[in-house]
Amino acid sequence: MPEKKREKDLTIAEKLYIPEIVKGLGLTLKSMFRPKFTMEYPEVKFIPPASYRGRPVLVQEESGTERCVACGLCSRVCPSLAIEVQASETSLEKERYPVKFEINMLRCIFCGFCEEVCPEEAIVMSKDYELVFRDRSEAIYGKDKLMVPIRQVEDRIEFLRNFK
Template structure:
């Protein structure tokens, strides 16, 4: 048991009024301080490589997706936001996504898909804004998700760097 000795308050302190006036003077002085608000759409926050925006699919130089629709991101997604249907192609990698949908309303930007992907095909981009008029319109298909690799390069480099210990000669490539 701990006995806490309360401080004996003086009359002025018990009156509470001096403290009120001190508080009032503080807020009054604060009125003339500089604002720290950032005017968001005009002054966006700086985006760093750590920024986890919406997930995007990597488009390779030859124009095809890096994704092979293995479904690991779909399985890893805690919000069940991803739906993939695969199909066959004539490429060397025989499988490609015919349907790749991320329900952006469900997506919680956790980055599990990025972590799960064995093909470095999905990365968290720095795109943050999301608005739409219909729920359907915010279910993004391949056409809205694909980004050239160069656009995601900053994040890709970052992920490679922090995952270096997993990535060595015997890795996927």
């Protein structure tokens, strides 16, 4: 931090205001011609990096089943009580699976605790930030909306393995 200038320290040119004002005007004129950073949203979409916490999704294996074993840790850790899981048995190797897995997207605060606590890498935060609903019941996302093929969330899983 440079020393703060008091009025008595100012030179005559600075006290005259005008040279300083001209300097300021020059700066703004220069920045008028700088490139703009704006992305024009509906036409140009922002593609977030892997560290981005968008809508939480359930990882769907190549075989078409979800990874989730319905342990209920995510619903337990969720600070806004957005997740509801109902477990059931299955003949697959993992033995348990969620019959019902619902996230209330009006409650979700995108904290990422669910993915942090998940022992199976079964729930991860995606890059999806376009969440629109017409009414409250539409905002409750069931398994049909939550399941996302593993290919689409690979870089997030990679990111979690490196940094979690």
